[in-house]
Amino acid sequence: MYRYYNRNPKNRDIEDCVIRSLSLLTDRSWESVYRELAHFSSKDGYMTDNVEFVEDYLDDRYPRECHYSKSVGEFAEEHPFGKYAVTMNNHITAIINGVIYDTFDPSERIMRCAWLIDKG
Secondary structure: OEOOOOOOOOOOOOOOOHHHHHHHHHHHOOHHHHHHHHHHHHHHOOOOOOHHHHHHHHHHOEEEEEEEEEEEEEHHHOOOOEEEEEEEEEEEEEEEOOOOOOOOOOOEEEEEEEEEOOOO
């Protein structure tokens, strides 16, 4: 299941999926997550949406499982409980208790990996 969600404080539809999804999943403000990601990414000269940076950031904090042939929608259906950050090519989304929260429906896209943020 998909629900439209945009945590951007100005309700802008911009390339801030990492910040939007992590702020929702960790129940923190968009600004707080932005500041933290900017701090850590600047140490290594990355942008906050760089795939290597995002995956390293998540790996340092949460357990990872990868499914390179499963759709985001299939993963959501198979995980009716818990909070997950799910990556796919050029995007990350939030799944909470089987519901995908994003500014568009990525259900049909093939996922890369998921990080369990909270068992719920």
